[in-house]
Amino acid sequence: MRKNFGAQTWLYPMPVLIVGTYDENGSPDAMNAAWGGIHDTNQIGVCIDPSHKTAKNLLAKKAFTVSIGDAAHVVECDFVGLVSGNKEPDKMAKSGLHTHKSEFVDAPMIDELPMTLECRLVSYDPATGCTVGEIVNVSADERILDADGKIDPKKFEPITFDPVHHLYRKLGPVVGTAFQDGKKLI
């Protein structure tokens, strides 16, 4: 038997996307978005309501970054989702997060978050907040790389948002190999 919950924006997993932008004066901002995902080849989609400072910023600069929330910075990632950059001018200072400018786009990298997508704005729909960015570069801090120079999820510890319980969860153990396990049924 199934239980119906009605219309809900629930998915497992949901990401913790920390969207970084500069305002017209070059001051950095960051916000936390769970609504988003890979949109198309080399594109990411993130839902950012027009009321957010981030929306104004990315329209001004035509660029944004998406850093992935990690277990070491749960408090900081949650904070940038709780506090509005429109209301709190010292948001970034209070967050404890530090930034430097991306080599590729006019948007800030967050020093503390070890994996970032650097994006050029492709389109923004003010009716839905749907923000599409071309992923120009993905970078990762060397401290989360394995011996082969690949991102190691065990060192990285990316977090996920649980939309039913409002909790952050880490990733867990490997349970299968993609493009491989299904061959058992061919």
Added chain:
Amino acid sequence: MRKNFGAQTWLYPMPVLIVGTYDENGSPDAMNAAWGGIHDTNQIGVCIDPSHKTAKNLLAKKAFTVSIGDAAHVVECDFVGLVSGNKEPDKMAKSGLHTHKSEFVDAPMIDELPMTLECRLVSYDPATGCTVGEIVNVSADERILDADGKIDPKKFEPITFDPVHHLYRKLGPVVGTAFQDGKKLI
């Protein structure tokens, strides 16, 4: 120091979305999509290339379901991503998955997968494959509910796609509380 990887469609976590559709004769199909996420209030976005049978089906029926891959069905979920419904008429039989019609939309529910979003097609962009659906209902099998009738991720065991290593991982332990932990910095 950061390492640059160039333009990559990498995100952590990425979902394992099993998209269910009927063709014009009412035969069910399912495919595996990792590119997608919540798109807007009560909407989901999934990238489905026009070459897929799923694209033809959802345009014909104006409806689809999204079931979430789980650890108990890694092989079946991977299989429906490996094999094309255009080339294999017995795809669903070979997958071992069984279906019944949604109460809410003209699309199949997959009996074995315990959480499903039932969606009415809102828009489809053939240039990008971007498929937007209105989430009409979310349902979950009673076997994955906790004592309060809520979805329990520990019973559910949803899987995530690791785009760097092509592995499926389960969710892990709770590391924080959303809309709460960040208050420490206010």
